[in-house]
Amino acid sequence: MKKLESAGHSIYFETELAPLMKVIEAEKYSKIFVFADTHTSELCLPLFREMMDDFNGFDLIETDPGEENKNIDFCIGIWKTLLDFGADRKCLMVNLGGGVITDMGGFVASTYKRGIDFINIPTTLLSQVDASVGGKTGIDVDNVKNMVGTFTLPQSVFIETKFLKTLPQRELLSGFAEMIKHGLIVDRTYYNDLKSSNYLQISAQAIYRSVEIKNEVVTEDPHEKGLRKILNYGHTIGHAVETYSLINDTQPLTHGEAIAVGMICEAFLSSNNNTLSADDLKDITDYISTLYPAYRIKEDSFKQLLEFMQSDKKNENGQIMFSLLSTIGKCDYNCRVSEKDILESFAYFNRIYS
């Protein structure tokens, strides 16, 4: 059992939710809402109840699962539900689920009556190592990911690996991409540890290290004015590929699969436009392309991908900005890359599988 102190809130590890009951009692909340999707309410809510000694003093707000439901219409529905339940400013929202639930639940809570407390219990590997820390909330508008949101810290975060047992392998692999990223941008030793581990048997220790890395970065730069941008490594191209896939592929990529594509492309850019060595580029390319399923960035998607990148939140003055590795374990931000180089990185990626 461990606890990480982040800016203004605590992140609890493997506590079987014991401190949660204490928080609820200490803060004297007027009402407690558990926000989950139909999927997590079926699979994770029983585990939640079990750890909470059959605690029943909450109302459940359910939503449909999936990124396509992380939109403003669902938010309006939840705001109205809170109002119908007589939720005042002293109520608490417990977000139980993956990134969609913690992102959208956090946004709803941070704006309902100008803000109520919320607690995140991430139940996927992806949300445990990524969405749980840093205070980003958000929803998609017009398929643009997190176009609207706030920076608001949860009251606390609870990470329980027990929930991961409910996950399909593909979801574990998705979250694992963010862990690889943490190694690549900050800690070569951790990256090498991950390489020799099995993503189906992730240790609580590895999750802790990922959260620790993210926490260090976001505490230094909470509002992404500078350093925090290194967490976007793999995400400039990755997000565009993810958005494209969500719209066009019959079996869309998971977030992590898209970020895996992005990390390889941006490793190429790191070598081309920054100081990443050819050996490191080969190391990253070989490892990620072996671990993740083959993919092809279609030629006729190139234009649209560039358009998606144009609306990336890191951009300034119309210039697409990248976070690029200088070596494995170190990352720079605000790197300018030309469209020509981006297209070359797509070609590099496609050559892996040709």
Added chain:
Amino acid sequence: MKKLESAGHSIYFETELAPLMKVIEAEKYSKIFVFADTHTSELCLPLFREMMDDFNGFDLIETDPGEENKNIDFCIGIWKTLLDFGADRKCLMVNLGGGVITDMGGFVASTYKRGIDFINIPTTLLSQVDASVGGKTGIDVDNVKNMVGTFTLPQSVFIETKFLKTLPQRELLSGFAEMIKHGLIVDRTYYNDLKSSNYLQISAQAIYRSVEIKNEVVTEDPHEKGLRKILNYGHTIGHAVETYSLINDTQPLTHGEAIAVGMICEAFLSSNNNTLSADDLKDITDYISTLYPAYRIKEDSFKQLLEFMQSDKKNENGQIMFSLLSTIGKCDYNCRVSEKDILESFAYFNRIYS
């Protein structure tokens, strides 16, 4: 020319917008958007341009005027417009207008890509003395006022009495209600000064004093955990009356007219449930009822008014909470009042005009 330093931002008085150009240059914004309704873009935008030496380096985002348009649908429209214009995180939104524009523009800016800078140029007396300070942004959902919003400070605020010349008398009277409130809750001398003044010729000095009072209160308690609630004097009943009137009256009350009703009712409650003297109650009742048009709280609206009050943001655990005067110039908060007493205050109010 004066400048008030508020928490993290400056409030400029009667500067002819001179510092605005400097802020724009210093912050190197990627784009500038002026947000206005069709009404203020006709009446106030020419004055804005004049003071800004015909500055033209902005895109205008226009909306329809009126509280009924301060809703989520308009927000979605503005978010999408920003995206269409290629607005990145380094752009600036200048909100030029009354409270609807500064509330909604502030909400849109505080959530677009998790927050862009915004500057408020309040053009009505109401928004100058009330909405300009304190960092509250908000929109209405299902006719519930400011059900959704954030606490986000503007980059800066500019108060120019020149804009007030565009206002009809009724709008001046509306804003004047908030000034009276500032006197009632904090400063008896200021209240007496207002009583002997003419609301059609409000001095910049009086506006400055109101902003100063509000600034002192919100700086001490930015997130309305305690003291800030005194600013809600007159607003628990006033907001309910305003909401009811907006839905039911062919000529709805202005905000200030509704708050005038609320201040009289809550003066009665201050006398009944707190220590306000009979003389002070008479003073407040006589002054406000003479200044503001006659109104009747209809018997068949009582139930609905109580329901509206139930969803007031200050409430905790289902109990309607009031901010009540202990004397003219002093206000307590978190005062519990029974429904019976609220109904008696309605009866007291209606007797004035019978």
